[in-house]
Amino acid sequence: xxxxxxxxxxxxxxxxxxxxxxxxxxxxxxxxxxxxxxxxxxxxxxxxxxxxxxxxxxxxxxxxxxxxxxxxxxxxxxxxxxxxxxxxxxxxxxxxxxxxxxxxxxxxxxxxxxxxxxxxxxxxxxxxxxxxxxxxxxxxxxxxxxxxxxxxxxxxxxxxxxxxxxxxxxxxxxxxxxxxxxxxxxxxxxxxxxxxxxxxxxxxxxxxxxxxxxxxxxxxxxxxxxxxxxxxxxxxxxxxxxxxxxxxxxxxxxxxxxxxxxxxxxxxxxxxxxxxxxxxxxxxxxxxxxxxxxxxxxxxxxxxxxxxxxxxxxxxxxxxxxxxxxxxxxxxxxxxxxxxxxxxxxxxxxxxxxxxxxxxxxxxxxxxxxxxxxxxxxxxxxxxxxxxxxxxxxx
Amino acid sequence: xxxxxxxxxxxxxxxxxxxxxxxxxxxxxxxxxxxxxxxxxxxxxxxxxxxxxxxxxxxxxxxxxxxxxxxxxxxxxxxxxxxxxxxxxxxxxxxxxxxxxxxxxxxxxxxxxxxxxxxxxxxxxxxxxxxxxxxxxxxxxxxxxxxxxxxxxxxxxxxxxxxxxxxxxxxxxxxxxxxxxxxxxx
Numbered sequence: 001x002x003x004x005x006x007x008x009x010x011x012x013x014x015x016x017x018x019x020x021x022x023x024x025x026x027x028x029x030x031x032x033x034x035x036x037x038x039x040x041x042x043x044x045x046x047x048x049x050x051x052x053x054x055x056x057x058x059x060x061x062x063x064x065x066x067x068x069x070x071x072x073x074x075x076x077x078x079x080x081x082x083x084x085x086x087x088x089x090x091x092x093x094x095x096x097x098x099x100x101x102x103x104x105x106x107x108x109x110x111x112x113x114x115x116x117x118x119x120x121x122x123x124x125x126x127x128x129x130x131x132x133x134x135x136x137x138x139x140x141x142x143x144x145x146x147x148x149x150x151x152x153x154x155x156x157x158x159x160x161x162x163x164x165x166x167x168x169x170x171x172x173x174x175x176x177x178x179x180x181x182x183x184x185x186x187x188x189x190x191x192x193x194x195x196x197x198x199x200x201x202x203x204x205x206x207x208x209x210x211x212x213x214x215x216x217x218x219x220x221x222x223x224x225x226x227x228x229x230x231x232x233x234x235x236x237x238x239x240x241x242x243x244x245x246x247x248x249x250x251x252x253x254x255x256x257x258x259x260x261x262x263x264x265x266x267x268x269x270x271x272x273x274x275x276x277x278x279x280x281x282x283x284x285x286x287x288x289x290x291x292x293x294x295x296x297x298x299x300x301x302x303x304x305x306x307x308x309x310x311x312x313x314x315x316x317x318x319x320x321x322x323x324x325x326x327x328x329x330x331x332x333x334x335x336x337x338x339x340x341x342x343x344x345x346x347x348x349x350x351x352x353x354x355x356x357x358x359x360x361x362x363x364x365x366x367x368x369x370x371x372x373x374x375x376x377x378x379x380x381x382x383x384x385x386x387x388x389x390x391x392x393x394x395x
Numbered sequence: 396x397x398x399x400x401x402x403x404x405x406x407x408x409x410x411x412x413x414x415x416x417x418x419x420x421x422x423x424x425x426x427x428x429x430x431x432x433x434x435x436x437x438x439x440x441x442x443x444x445x446x447x448x449x450x451x452x453x454x455x456x457x458x459x460x461x462x463x464x465x466x467x468x469x470x471x472x473x474x475x476x477x478x479x480x481x482x483x484x485x486x487x488x489x490x491x492x493x494x495x496x497x498x499x500x501x502x503x504x505x506x507x508x509x510x511x512x513x514x515x516x517x518x519x520x521x522x523x524x525x526x527x528x529x530x531x532x533x534x535x536x537x538x539x540x541x542x543x544x545x546x547x548x549x550x551x552x553x554x555x556x557x558x559x560x561x562x563x564x565x566x567x568x569x570x571x572x573x574x575x576x577x578x579x580x581x
Contacts, residue, residue, distance in 0.1 A: 004426060005423075005426075006419060006422040006423045006426060006432070006434070031438075032438075117438070139461070168461075170437075170438060171435075171461045171462065172461065174435070174436050174438065175433060175434065175435045175436075175461060176418065176419055176422050176432075176433065176434035176435075177422070177432075177433050177458075178422070178426050178431065178432070270461040270462075273459040273460060273461055274459070274460050274461065274462060276459045277459040277460040280459075281400070360462040360463055361462070362462065362465070363460075
């Protein structure tokens with residue numbers, strides 16, 4: 001066990017990046033991410049981390065520089081939030097298609113307009129189709145650990161994909177909690193630096209990012225699809241070994257609650273903890289309710305979701321992002337519905353949209369959600385609301 | 396203080412008074428005595444001198460909830476004048492505790508346990524002054540430790556680890572004095 005120290009979520013992430021012994025950091029400041037790269041700059045200035053810090057003029061450049069450095073074989077890190085993440089959008093596709101194992105932290109924050117620096121999952125969900133492996137932490141310890149897991153998965157020769165690890169802005173980035181620090185030696189033995197991919201090297205020249213004409217482009221995409229699938233196996237192996245080495249077990253999904261539930265809320269990020277606390281404190285032990293946390297969002301862990309939701313009467317999905325006009329305006333709800341339908345699971349679903357722009361998802365809100373689920377659990381699917389239920393908004 | 400459930404604390408201070416550092420030191424001290432803590436700053440558009448809040452949770456078990464606190468068990472006020480600007484008692488649970496930086500007993504109604512400590516006086520005694528402001532955050536943590544039943548040694552150690560040299564030592568001494576001098580009236 002490492003040293004336990006009280007740290008903000010952002011500091012916890014920065015310490016993990018230091019322990020991963022990254023070679024290049026390229027970043028542009030944006031709230032609530034800024035203090036991650038500030039801390040890293042401090043580590044470099046103090047001589048605690050031997051890395052190149054590239055100060056760029058935008059997030060588009062931050063990720064572009066990360067692409068270049070990763071292509072040259074460096075272990076690369078960047079972090080951003082909100083507008084910064086969506087400014088990276090174009091390059092995110094390039095990073096994943098070039099199969100560059102970059103690790104990026106998303107300090108999740110709402111998107112403008114109106115301008116809002118607080119937390120929801122708008123930025124995270126906006127980039128969920130870019131071909132990155134994506135995960136989201138529930139607490140600061142997990143945010144710390146995810147960085148080390150991310151390097152191990154990203155650089156696995158069978159994966160070679162960029163990985164985004166997210167933590168909720170302010171609710172985690174600036175909240176101080178005790179952290180069991182992973183030391184550099186342990187981090188590097190768990191996630192050793194590997195140079196198994198072709199890199200830009202003047203002595204052995206290769207071209208990376210050449211034109212993929214109709215003769216070849218499709219095959220690249222097909223392989224990228226396989227790599228993403230493979231990342232799931234590697235994720236499972238990595239969390240198993242992580243549990244052995246560090247004593248903390250994570251799952252692609254994690255269930256908490258009654259052993260034989262009738263109603264389940266599906267959620268991501270810090271709200272999962274709030275739901276657990278609600279179930280423990282408010283609801284007591286006699287109710288048949290639970291919460292399913294989705295940690296791994298890409299690749300979406302369908303098999304485990306089916307395993308936990310099969311036999312449940314009704315599933316409420318808590319989305320902290322909104323896609324107006326979509327068949328399911330809650331993106332997580334959309335994934336859950338697709339998964340259940342595809343695997344022939346007949347659990348009914350209800351979409352909750354809550355906590356946009358930093359509005360807390362309180363125990364009262366969670367209570368409203370569970371009440372709604374209980375009220376509708378025995379109704380036929382045809383009688384369920386077809387629109388999302390907005391919880392905690394002034395109508 | 397005996398607590399079976401999570402104790403929720405809200406701090407009222409002014410931008411620049413070190414409210415966040417106070418919450419940090421508290422969490423650090425809790426860890427040293429085997430308790431769990433969580434410190435939550437709230438960020439808005441604050442400036443130096445403007446009213447700010449921060450939150451903290453204290454528990455015997457790991458803390459799952461992560462959110463701002465609307466119904467605290469304890470309210471801590473680093474500047475008594477703030478009560479003229481904001482309702483520092485808002486949401487304070489019945490029978491809850493308020494700790495105020497004040498030389499005398501403040502006039503607070505509502506059946507709360509009222510604790511006060513002359514944090515300014517203690518800071519000035521040790522010449523803990525920065526840019527014309529008495530540094531009251533560490534004495535306040537000392538007084539809060541007394542209310543929570545956390546040994547003052549844990550607070551002193553946390554302060555010394557966080558603030559190096561003579562200034563850290565003076566802050567640790569100030570915290571101990573506040574621990575000893577805080578007065579609580581039911």
